[in-house]
Amino acid sequence: MRERGGLSVEAVTLFVGGAAAGLVAGTASCTAAQGGLLVGLVGHRPGRDPALVAWFLAGRLAAYTLVGALLGLLGSAVGLPPRARAVLLVAAGCAVIVFAIRLMRGGRHACAEPVRPSGYKAPLLGAATVLVPCGVTIGMEMLAVSSGSPLSGAAAMAGFVVGTAPAFALLGYVLRRISRTRLARFAGVVAVAAGLWTVVAGLNLGGWTGEAAPAAAGPAARxxxxxxxxxxxxxxxxxxxxxxxxxxxxxxxxxxxxxxxxxxxxxxxxxxxxxxxxxxxxxxxxxxxxxxxxxxxxxx
CATH class of the missing domain: 2.60.40.420 (Cupredoxins -  blue copper proteins)
Incomplete structure (x- = not known):
C-alpha cells in the first residue's frame, strides 16, 4: 500500500532492508570489487582533503539511486546481461592495476606537495561503481526490478549504498594515510593483486577461462x-x-x-x-x- 503525499511504506521498508543488506552482506564484496576506483581517486593524487571520499560516496549514491528508479520503472529491460558485466569486470580490473601502479609510483614522492584533484573526478568515479556490481548488488537490483515502482527501486538501491558507506569511508581514510607514506608501494602491490583477481573473475563470469569440468560427484538424478x-x-x-x-x-x-x-x-x-x-x-x-x-x- 502506498501513502499519498509522502513516502510509501514499501519504499521505507526497502530502504531499511537495503541498508541492512549493504552493512551486513555487501561491505566485503563491494569494497573488494569497487574499491579499486577509490584507489584511483586517492592514490593517483594524494590530496589531504577528506571531502574527496564524501564526493565519491555522493556520486555513488546518486548513480545507484537513479539506476534503482530506472529498474523499478522499466524492469529487467535496463539490466546488464552476464556477458556485459563480465566485460566491465575485466575493464575495471585493468583500471585497478593502472591505478595501483600510479599509487606505487606516488609513494616515492611522499613528501611532495599534494595536488588537489579535479572537482568532478571524485563524484564521477563514485558513480562509475554502478558499472562494476558486486554479487549482493545484483540481488538488490533484482529486488528493485520486482518492486515495480521507481520510488521503491530507488529506495532499495539508496539504502544499499548507505549501508556500504562506512566501509568505503574507512577504505578512503586508510588510502589517504598510506598514499603519503612508504607503505604506498605495499598497498599498490595488494591493489595489483586485487585488480588481477577482478580480471579473472570477469573472465570466469563470461565463461572465457576455458576451465575443464572436474569429475562429477554423486549419483545421477533428475x-x-x-x-x-x-x-x-x-x-x-x-x-x-x-x-x-x-x-x-x-x-x-x-x-x-x-x-x-x-x-x-x-x-x-x-x-x-x-x-x-x-x-x-x-x-x-x-x-x-x-x-x-x-x-x-x-x-x-
Missing amino acids: TVTVYATREGYRPAAVSVPANVPVQVIFKLVDPGCTGTVTIDGRDVVLPATVRLPPHRPGSLRYVCGMGMYSGFIRFS
Missing part, C-alpha cells in the same frame, strides 16, 4: 540440490541424466556473493529452483554473480 556457502557451491559438481528435464534446487547457506548465481545465461537470486531443459551429454558451468565461485552440472 533433481539435485546445491548449497551456496561462503566458500562456494557444494557439491561443486553434480551428475544428472542427459536428454531429460532437470531441476536444480539452490539453497542459500551463507549470505554473500554466492547468493546470486548466473546459470544458463540468466541471473537467479537464491534460494531458488532452476529448471533446465534437456541437455546433450556434456557439462554446464554456472558462476556466482561476481564470477568468483563456479560449479558444474554434468549431463551423462
Whole structure:
C-alpha cells in the first residue's frame, strides 16, 4: 500500500532492508570489487582533503539511486546481461592495476606537495561503481526490478549504498594515510593483486577461462540440490541424466556473493529452483554473480 503525499511504506521498508543488506552482506564484496576506483581517486593524487571520499560516496549514491528508479520503472529491460558485466569486470580490473601502479609510483614522492584533484573526478568515479556490481548488488537490483515502482527501486538501491558507506569511508581514510607514506608501494602491490583477481573473475563470469569440468560427484538424478556457502557451491559438481528435464534446487547457506548465481545465461537470486531443459551429454558451468565461485552440472 502506498501513502499519498509522502513516502510509501514499501519504499521505507526497502530502504531499511537495503541498508541492512549493504552493512551486513555487501561491505566485503563491494569494497573488494569497487574499491579499486577509490584507489584511483586517492592514490593517483594524494590530496589531504577528506571531502574527496564524501564526493565519491555522493556520486555513488546518486548513480545507484537513479539506476534503482530506472529498474523499478522499466524492469529487467535496463539490466546488464552476464556477458556485459563480465566485460566491465575485466575493464575495471585493468583500471585497478593502472591505478595501483600510479599509487606505487606516488609513494616515492611522499613528501611532495599534494595536488588537489579535479572537482568532478571524485563524484564521477563514485558513480562509475554502478558499472562494476558486486554479487549482493545484483540481488538488490533484482529486488528493485520486482518492486515495480521507481520510488521503491530507488529506495532499495539508496539504502544499499548507505549501508556500504562506512566501509568505503574507512577504505578512503586508510588510502589517504598510506598514499603519503612508504607503505604506498605495499598497498599498490595488494591493489595489483586485487585488480588481477577482478580480471579473472570477469573472465570466469563470461565463461572465457576455458576451465575443464572436474569429475562429477554423486549419483545421477533428475533433481539435485546445491548449497551456496561462503566458500562456494557444494557439491561443486553434480551428475544428472542427459536428454531429460532437470531441476536444480539452490539453497542459500551463507549470505554473500554466492547468493546470486548466473546459470544458463540468466541471473537467479537464491534460494531458488532452476529448471533446465534437456541437455546433450556434456557439462554446464554456472558462476556466482561476481564470477568468483563456479560449479558444474554434468549431463551423462
